[in-house]
Amino acid sequence: MAKQHKFTVTAARGMLPLLADELKQLGIKNTKQDQGNIRFTGTLADAYMVCLWSRVAIRVLLPIAHLHAETPEQLYEGVNALPWEEHIHELDSTIAVDFNSFRSKIKHSQYGAQRVKDAIVDRFRTLFGLRPSVDLYQPDVRINVYLKHNQATVSIDLSGDSLHKRGYRVSNTTAPLKEHLAAAILLSAEWQKLARQGWALIDPMCGSGTFLIEAAMIAADIAPGILRDYYGFTAWKQHDKDSWKQLKADAERRRQSGLARCPVIVGGDADARAIEAAKNNIAEAGLHDRIQVNQRDLTEWPKLAADLPKAGLFVCNPPYGERIGRADELHYLYESLGNIINESFSGWRTALITDNAQLGKFTGLTLFDSVPFDNGPIACDVLFYRAPRPVRFNELSSTPTQFVDEEFDDKEHAPVEMTEQGAMFANRLKKNKKHLAKWARKSDISCYRVYDADLPDYALAIDLYDEHIHVQEYAPPNKSILRKR
Ligand SMILES: C[S@@+](CC[C@H](N)C(=O)[O-])C[C@H]1O[C@@H](n2cnc3c(N)ncnc32)[C@H](O)[C@@H]1O
Incomplete structure (x- = not known):
């Protein structure tokens, strides 16, 4: 029987229930939900499967040690004593260290990472007279240290880099959605089930095409990690090459048969540069013959409705007040969205992601559910609508000015550019x-x-x-x- 290990899978705020569902669908048992992560016991092949198939996970970690580290010296000694030669090849290997501290005496993450790196490098120098070098971007082995209440968990980061990087994003636009967030919204909208029933999908403000590509990948049973050529395990000393080869071959078979089942997926954007970026990304994902995108304004969609299926999912990531456009200008856009959905897509479901849930009121649609998700540093809400109701903007009791964010109107306290x-x-x-x-x-x-x-x-x-x-x-x-x- 293959060796069992304990793994930790991390995910962003609000996505743990979706991650738990995914793990269940992948046949992973013995899971335990914690703050910001789910732990499970399984084989290396199970962990590789999560790296390849999870649409919402961020990292898959393999903890190798727990140490008490109240001082930098204790951290150094503890890490230096670990058998790194079992994980890192002696010759020409590269490493990187991620260090996060929570309520601990060692607070400075860069300093913590530096001490861990020194401890590993010094061990190699003493044992072999050679040292691994540092590659912060695509190291052979990425080491993750999480220090909480002075207890360090030292892990091998099997994902190597955040799993939201699928490998298809070759072109960008302003404010693109992260891939795992787009997938989480689609999964929350039950897109997997709807696509199986032949529902269509529209994103009328598709930007770089993230929703469209993630939707096609879900509908066509394409592993989100199939295009990635970098993981944190392929150059790791204990890599199980055969299991990985088998998983990739199986994912390729599923992709081939899944593509035939892909429903209608259409996007548009008013900005020609966004359409060009979307086309490049779609082509990179190998989906150019499954997704249609064209430059068109939101107001042009009613003309197309007659040629589209009567049921579908209307997903949209309108411009944010904080990043593009001003919050007080957006209510007209939301009103147009609501009118278009009401009049031309009345049998459809809708999912909108916004950094200002108040704007949703201007659609005049009846809110079915809302879920908080973070888009990078921006706290957002996803608004789900099911049965549009013909409510007009002028029927709303609130006037648009009530939705103006005071901060944006106040010149003295205008928002400053932040990292x-x-x-x-x-x-x-x-x-x-x-x-x-x-x-x-x-x-x-x-x-x-x-x-x-x-x-x-x-x-x-x-x-x-x-x-x-x-x-x-x-x-x-x-x-x-x-x-x-
Ligand atoms: C936040 S971005 C969408 C980003 C996209 N989800 C992605 O992942 O790249 C909003 C997009 O809405 C588009 N847009 C704004 N007003 C529009 C309109 N009236 N009609 C069509 N597109 C519009 C912008 O050009 C922009 O690309």
């Missing part, structure tokens, strides 16, 4: 505040901690005292430690 990490930090603050404010109001509390080093790179404590904010920075690692790097 992705900065935006993540801002979003985390907003979310914590929203969540805690409710509890504080109910409990009649006016002073509370809204943030406590939740993100490792922002090691701050932020307390609210009525109208006042008190910010304290945690001490950085001490200088003598930093000099040893």
